Amino acid sequence: MKNLSKIIILLLAVFTVQANAQEKLIDRVVATVGSNVILQSEVEAQYAQYLMNGGTPDESFKCMALQQLVITKLLAQQAAIDSIEVSESEVDDQLNARMRDMIQRGGGQERVESLLKRSILQYKEEMRPVLAEQLKAERFQQNLTQKVTITPQEVKQFFELIHKDSLPYFNTEVEIGEIAIFPELTKEEKNIFKERAEKYRQQVLAGTDFGTVARFYSEDKGSASRGGEMDFQPRETFVKEFAAMAFRLKEGEISPVFETEYGFHFLQVLQRRGEDVKVRHLLILTQPTQASLDRAKAKLDSVQNLVTTGKMSFSTAASMYSDNKETKFTGGMVIDPRSPTRSTVISVDNLPKELFLAIDPLKPGEYSKPYQFQDERTGKVGYRFNLLKTRIPPHQASLDQDFAKLKYFAQEDKVRRRMSEWFEKKMKTTFVSINEDFAGCEELRLFQTPASDIAAK
Numbered sequence: 124m125k126n127l128s129k130i131i132i133l134l135l136a137v138f139t140v141q142a143n144a145q146e147k148l149i150d151r152v153v154a155t156v157g158s159n160v161i162l163q164s165e166v167e168a169q170y171a172q173y174l175m176n177g178g179t180p181d182e183s184f185k186c187m188a189l190q191q192l193v194i195t196k197l198l199a200q201q202a203a204i205d206s207i208e209v210s211e212s213e214v215d216d217q218l219n220a221r222m223r224d225m226i227q228r229g230g231g232q233e234r235v236e237s238l239l240k241r242s243i244l245q246y247k248e249e250m251r252p253v254l255a256e257q258l259k260a261e262r263f264q265q266n267l268t269q270k271v272t273i274t275p276q277e278v279k280q281f282f283e284l285i286h287k288d289s290l291p292y293f294n295t296e297v298e299i300g301e302i303a304i305f306p307e308l309t310k311e312e313k314n315i316f317k318e319r320a321e322k323y324r325q326q327v328l329a330g331t332d333f334g335t336v337a338r339f340y341s342e343d344k345g346s347a348s349r350g351g352e353m354d355f356q357p358r359e360t361f362v363k364e365f366a367a368m369a370f371r372l373k374e375g376e377i378s379p380v381f382e383t384e385y386g387f388h389f390l391q392v393l394q395r396r397g398e399d400v401k402v403r404h405l406l407i408l409t410q411p412t413q414a415s416l417d418r419a420k421a422k423l424d425s426v427q428n429l430v431t432t433g434k435m436s437f438s439t440a441a442s443m444y445s446d447n448k449e450t451k452f453t454g455g456m457v458i459d460p461r462s463p464t465r466s467t468v469i470s471v472d473n474l475p476k477e478l479f480l481a482i483d484p485l486k487p488g489e490y491s492k493p494y495q496f497q498d499e500r501t502g503k504v505g506y507r508f509n510l511l512k513t514r515i516p517p518h519q520a521s522l523d524q525d526f527a528k529l530k531y532f533a534q535e536d537k538v539r540r541r542m543s544e545w546f547e548k549k550m551k552t553t554f555v556s557i558n559e560d561f562a563g564c565e566e567l568r569l570f571q572t573p574a575s576d577i578a579a580k
Contacts, residue, residue, distance in 0.1 A: 150162050150163060152558070153189060153558040153560065153561065154189060154192070154193055154555070154556065154557050154558060154561075154570075155554065155555065155556040156193055156197060156553065156554075156555050157196070157197075157200050157553050157554060157555075159200065161189065161192045161193065161196065165253075166185050166188045166189050166192065167185075169185075169188035169191070169192070170184055170185055171238070171239075172225075173188070175225065175228060175229050175235070175238060176228055177228070183564075185561075186561060186564035186565070186567060187566055189557070189561055189566075189567060190564070190566040190567055190570075193555065193557075193567070193570055194260075195256065195257055195260045196256075197546070197555075198260035198261075198263050198264055199256045199257075199259050199260040199263075200553070201263055201549070202259040202260055202262060202263035203259070205263060205266075207259050207262050208259070209255060209258040209259055209262060213258060214251060214254055214255050214258060217254055217258065218247055218250060218251065218254055219357055219399070221250075221254075222246075222247060223354075223356065223360065226243075226354055231349075231354070232354045232355075243355075264542070267541065267542070267545060268538045268541055271534065271537050271541055273533050273534040277533055277537070278522075278529055278530045278533045279522060281529065281532070281533035281536060282520075282522050282529050282533075285520075290519045290520045291519070292517070292518070292519050292520070293470065293515075293517065293518055293519075293520065293525065294470050294471060294472055294517050295470070295471045295514065295516060295517050296469060296470050296471070296514075296515040297468075297469055297471060297474075297482060297511060297512075297513060297514050297515070298456065298467050298468055298469070298511075298513040299456070299457045299467075299469065299474075299478070299482055299510065299511060300438075300441065300455040300457065300509060300510030300512055301441075301445070301447055301450050301456075301457050301507055301508075301509050301510075302423070302426060302427070302430075302437070302440060302441050302444060302447070302455055302508060303446050303447040303450075303498075303505050303506070303507035304419045304420075304422050304423040304426070304445070304446055304505055304506050304507070305411075305419060305446045305498075305503050305504075305505035306411040306412075306415035306416050306418060306419040306505065307415060307418070307419070308411070308415050309415075312412050312414070312415060313382075313387075313409060316386060316387050316408070316410070317380060317382070317387045317407075319387075319407050320380045320386075320387040320388065320389060320405065320406075320407040321380050323336050323340050323389075323405055324377070324379075324380055324389045324405075327377060327389075327391075328377065333351065333377075333391055333403060333405075334350025334352070334403065335350065336405060337350050337351030337352075337403060337405045338351070340405060340407075341404070341405040341406050341407075342386070342406050342407055342408045343404070343405075343406040346403070346404065349403075350403060351390075351403035351404050351405050352401075352402075353402055353403065353404070354401065355394075355399040355400065355401045356399060356400065357398050357400075358398055362384060362385075364381055364382065365381075365383055365388065365390075368388075368390060369390060369392060369400050370400060372390075372392045373392065374392050374393065374394060374395060375391065375392065376392060377389065377390070377391045378391070384501075385406060385408060385409075386406055386407050386409040387406070387407045387409070388404050388405065388407075389404065389405055390402045390403065390404035390405075391403055416495075416504070416506075419505060419506050420493065420495075420506050422444075423493050423506045423507070423508065424493060426440050426444045427493060427508050430490070431490060437454070437455055437510050438454035438455055440455070441453075441455030442454070442455075447507070453467075455510065456512070457469065459473065463531060464527060464528075464531050466527060466528075468513075468515070468527070477494070477496055481494060481508075481509050482509050482511045485509075485511040486511070486514075487511055487512060487513055487514055488510075488511070488512070489510075489511055490509065490510050490511075491508050491509040491511075492508065493506050493508045494507065494508070546569075550569070550570075555570045557570050
């Protein structure tokens with residue numbers, strides 16, 4: 124039961140992408156699960172994906188890869204029995220997202236295709252049935268566990284079963300509010316950047332190679348070195364203004380200069396494949412002027428004055444004035460991005476340095492002075508001030524202070540137990556055989572069925 128629980132932890136992670144075909148020389152059956160087989164090529168493909176994602180060469184990873192493939196087969200077979208289906212559009216969406224991630228991690232489409240020894244289109248077609256199977260397995264798992272609930276009494280029982288010496292220790296934690304203002308440029312200030320983009324566009328229209336102009340002048344670091352060229356991407360990956368322009372033009376056509384939240388662009392459509400498009404573009408980033416920064420600072424000062432004088436609550440001011448879209452509708456409270464429960468309680472270890480320095484001298488209920496910062500996600504420079512709502516000193520986990528975290532852990536434990544029970548029943552009725560080459564894999568012990576049991580089945 125203990126080993127089974129360790130295996131089930133893998134089910135809570137995202138299924139790894141793998142292809143179902145590799146070089147014929149390595150194709151052979153390495154496992155049988157019911158009426159299905161798993162090929163060596165599938166294990167090798169998962170290992171190749173692991174290396175492409177930056178993993179350290181380690182042959183033992185293939186044990187985990189085969190373990191995951193067996194688990195997926197078991198779940199997918201039950202999904203088929205239960206008539207669980209996934210739509211083609213769901214498969215396509217997941218396929219496109221995983222391809223984009225692979226290309227980004229792998230260093231570009233050309234390098235990935237070189238490593239795969241096939242085109243992205245070929246690879247996608249090979250992956251389609253495999254991914255469909257994975258999604259059905261996930262859907263069955265979700266159906267099996269989504270109704271798992273946890274009561275306060277169960278949380279208490281879970282906590283009491285943890286040995287005192289094993290209780291987790293939490294560093295100082297805080298709850299922080301934020302109101303941020305980003306500078307807005309006037310039309311005249313924007314025109315400086317727009318005119319720069321138009322100047323480069325005119326050079327392209329006059330016959331200068333688009334790629335050369337983008338390579339020298341584009342401020343999009345991700346594509347400038349490639350002459351502004353971007354890989355095939357679907358409409359939803361672009362901001363709306365960029366998508367509207369990219370899907371409006373004909374192949375080879377050059378757009379007028381247009382504005383997005385990042386700055387001023389112009390682009391050329393290179394190729395269309397259904398709802399995917401390949402373009403190259405040039406971007407001139409809009410940078411705040413000192414005047415616009417001064418206006419943003421003045422606006423933030425006035426908002427803070429409303430709050431500190433009691434004329435407006437912090438949460439109301441955040442919803443009315445803050446430019447931080449992530450906290451604007453949470454009463455200004457910052458959500459811990461690492462928390463699976465979207466908690467507002469954040470360990471100080473996870474705070475950016477400038478945010479920690481702003482709230483460190485504060486007492487609960489106090490506000491920081493306004494200060495300049497750079498948004499980690501967008502790179503935009505703005506001004507903000509913070510509220511320190513709560514400070515929780517370092518402590519060992521307790522039911523009173525850490526109920527939300529303990530509830531999450533208790534629910535995850537209950538989900539694992541539910542899956543363990545399902546697997547124990549499934550293994551009694553499903554034939555599973557593992558190739559002797561994997562006999563030394565500890566992760567696969569559960570599936571090594573004794574000969575006498577196989578005969579009984």
